[in-house]
Amino acid sequence: MSINTLLAIFSGLIGLCIGSFLNVVALRGLSGESIVYPPSKCPKCGKKLNWYTNIPVISYLFLGGKCQFCREKISLQYPIVEASNAILYILAFLSFGLSLKTLLLWVVLSLFVLICITDFKERVVMDIHTYILIVTGFLYNLLHLGEIPLLDSVLGIAAGYLILEIMAHIGTLTVKTRAFGEGDTLIAMGIGALLGWKMLILTVFLSVIIQAVFAIPALFIKYIKNKQLKSAYSLIVIVVSIFALKFLNPQSSSYLLYLTGICTMLLCCLFIILKDLKNKSQEQDFSYMPFGPALVFAALLIIFFQEQIFKLLSLVS
Ligand SMILES: [Zn+2]
Structure with a gap:
């Protein structure tokens, strides 16, 4: 694999993580909550999300778009935002390099x-x-x-x-x-x-x-x-x-x-x-x-x- 491909993949991963953060920033900004506290939780049952249920896009697919505790549907907004941000980051890297x-x-x-x-x-x-x-x-x-x-x-x-x-x-x-x-x-x-x-x-x-x-x-x-x-x-x-x-x-x-x-x-x-x-x-x-x-x-x-x-x-x- 060429170094450029590796860097593109890396850009995508950074994009996914930042995208996940953007979901939090946007929603808590709208509701006036703090960005750093409290940690992410299910809006219905209030259970805190583990690190492995908080992986961008992958957790959503793995859990079938539902909370692991109460099976409440998780909004499609989360994976869409994460994936879009990742695609944009890769596009920027491919267009303008490191x-x-x-x-x-x-x-x-x-x-x-x-x-x-x-x-x-x-x-x-x-x-x-x-x-x-x-x-x-x-x-x-x-x-x-x-x-x-x-x-x-x-x-x-x-x-x-x-x-x-x-x-x-x-x-x-x-x-x-x-x-x-x-x-x-x-x-x-x-x-x-x-x-x-x-x-x-x-x-x-x-x-x-x-x-x-x-x-x-x-x-x-x-x-x-x-x-x-x-x-x-x-x-x-x-x-x-x-x-x-x-x-x-x-x-x-x-x-x-x-x-x-x-x-x-x-x-x-x-x-x-x-x-x-x-x-x-x-x-x-x-x-x-x-x-x-x-x-x-x-x-x-x-x-x-x-x-x-x-x-x-x-x-x-
Ligand atoms: Zn729940």
Whole structure:
């Protein structure tokens, strides 16, 4: 086995252990408990977990996803978080080798994982996570680990604030609901600090597409179920117009015009979704999806697959 394979496996193991820790940090952060005390226990029977029932992913598989004492089901969240963190650590190592850059990216990736757990679980983005993300992103460029000048990082923080707040306020003006929470603005500021203002704009663009891809089908099914046919039709119109824009894209029309068209369409989608949400409790609504994970996912695409994304975008346009 080559030394690189060994190091990749080692990165994965570190990722698993940190991932296990992230589960604890996220859940206790949400409930306001201390991170170090008390030790992990089953939420139902309260029995403490042994070291051998606390091994990331493996214990879960071995115990069949149940507590060894009371057979209470253990949430799938635990192994999913552990495995995701491990995969991200390996990806970072394979992309950037054994370096300070990889180490700092590991911190960023784990913060991304934390943000996704709390946002998916409770629709909360904790300030402490996003503040550390902004500082780490800035430090990353202060140490010249990225490809951008430090000024771009500072402008990235500012752009993150401006873009997300403007988008959120368009929401306030049109449907009297913020398009998304303040936490999302802080996430965008952190991504801007890490990737700079140019890549941040691309990240926001990608995240709106990601959000739409997941939200539109879910929303459509719900409209049909609730017999809200008007809303269902308007959704079809929007999707068809997006494709029309793509296929009617003549050589003469500028790229910017085309992008603006698509962004407008996607924003329309977002507002229809928001309008629909206004009357309903968000907790029960499966078509509601937090925006934070979409931002995080878009940032991951840019960190690891920048070239492929550029190729894809040049194909589409
Ligand atoms: Zn138990």
